[in-house]
Amino acid sequence: MNLKDIKLKKIIEILSLIFTLEIVISFILSTYNPPYQDLLIKLDYLSIMFFTFEFIYNFYYIEDKTKFFKDVYNIVDAIVILAFLLYSLQLFYSKAFLGLRVINILRILILLRIIKLRRxxxxxxxxxxxxxxxxxxxxxxxxxxxxxxxxxxxxxxxxxxxxxxxxxxxxxxxxxxxxxxxxxxxxxxxxxxxxxxxxxxxxxxxxxx
The missing domain is CATH 1.10.287.70 (Helix Hairpins)
Incomplete structure (x- = not known):
């Protein structure tokens, strides 16, 4: 990995932390039933778009592709990305699937990423x-x-x-x-x-x- 790739990786790590914090704040604020709930969900979409990019980027540059999915964090990211994709496409149109409760469950899955802070x-x-x-x-x-x-x-x-x-x-x-x-x-x-x-x-x- 050259110097340019190392710098890009550092930037991605910083942005990953920022977007994870956005999810944390978004979840907390959503529990107070704010009038700007739609804005929070839009910000969540932005975070998910970045996580999707990060997921693809990490998968592309890792040499051992099978090792990639042995990491529990990558599996969680894959589940979240897939779930939000289905949500966006509204493949299963029902109140249960499109409800705020589902959004919050997906937020919790993303919050598992903060476990990385223990390193x-x-x-x-x-x-x-x-x-x-x-x-x-x-x-x-x-x-x-x-x-x-x-x-x-x-x-x-x-x-x-x-x-x-x-x-x-x-x-x-x-x-x-x-x-x-x-x-x-x-x-x-x-x-x-x-x-x-x-x-x-x-x-x-x-x-x-």
Whole structure:
């Protein structure tokens, strides 16, 4: 890879971070039912167009094409791009497919890209903080989708984030409780994932890794 390609790759990485942050902000704002919801979706389209370009670019320049699809992030990107393509073409015209709920699910899939931020080997404390933040953030997005229509205590993203954080950290004040089976399952798996991460970290610490 020559110097020009290296610079282009750096630019793509920076833009990828910017567009991922756009998706994060877009999701949070959408939970407050803003009057500019259509604008957020248009910005999401712009982000998806960039992710599509990035996906094609990375696939084109990688030598081992089979290795490309062994990366879970690339698989997630492929699913998101395909789903948004179907959404754009309106191949399956129904309220369920064209609803805002579907858009938010696709946003959550894109948010999985922020897990890449954990690749900061020189600062394990920062890695742990980001890992917990990512778990809470994505779980909060799922909780909001599952609970917002039926749970009067969860009206926006902040409510969902507050509930998810105190649940995962096992504080549990009890002022908010899940009303749906989906919400209960999300919290169960989030807490188990968090606990398993603590156990793994403790085992590594005891081994001196």
């Amino acid at each position: 900061l080997k020189e600062n394990p404390e920062l890695i742990n903080f980001l890992s917990l933040l990512i778990i809470c953030f994505i779980s909060s997005c799922l909780i909001w989708i599952a609970e917002s229509d039926v749970n009067p205590a969860i009206n926006n993203f902040f409510d969902a984030f507050y509930f998810t954080t105190i649940s995962i950290t096992t504080v549990g004040y009890g002022d908010i409780t899940p009303k749906t089976d989906a919400g209960k399952l999300i919290i169960i798996f989030s807490v188990l994932f968090f606990i398993s991460g603590l156990i793994t970290s403790l085992q590594k610490a005891l081994k001196g890794e």
